[in-house]
Amino acid sequence: MNIGEAARRSGLPPKTIRNYEDLGLVSPARAPNGYRDYCERDVHILRFLQRSLSLGFDVSETRRLLAAYAPGAHRDEARQLAERRAVEIDRKILELHSLRRALVDLMDERDESCGWPVLDEVPNEGARVARPAL
Secondary structure, three states: OOHHHHHHHHOOOHHHHHHHHHOOOOOOEEOOOOOEEOOHHHHHHHHHHHHHHHOOOOHHHHHHHHHHOOOOOOOHHHHHHHHHHHHHHHHHHHHHHHHHHHHHHHHHOOOHHHOOHHHHHOOOOOOOOOOOOO
């Protein structure tokens, strides 16, 4: 199938597919006329790439995930990558909850002399952000 059909089936734009090819993430066969000739496996890989990147894995990690799902490969590395990603997501969720609480506090703040609650809640590698003098 041509790149247009592969794009339709994978849900990715042709430009993205070409970019993945340039990065070596997908390698379609070439027809006698030199055009890309995608097969069902290529479309499956393209969907995998889209899902992997949407889950927040970078290109290097996605390449390692692809290798882990090759026939006969051990999937321990893929499991470790997924576990690390889940921990990162949990950390970001906690950070977002903290930021939301700070914004709610700011919206509810009646006494302007109490400081800057938004800045008090923002994590900064374990240190609090100094409040400006009013």
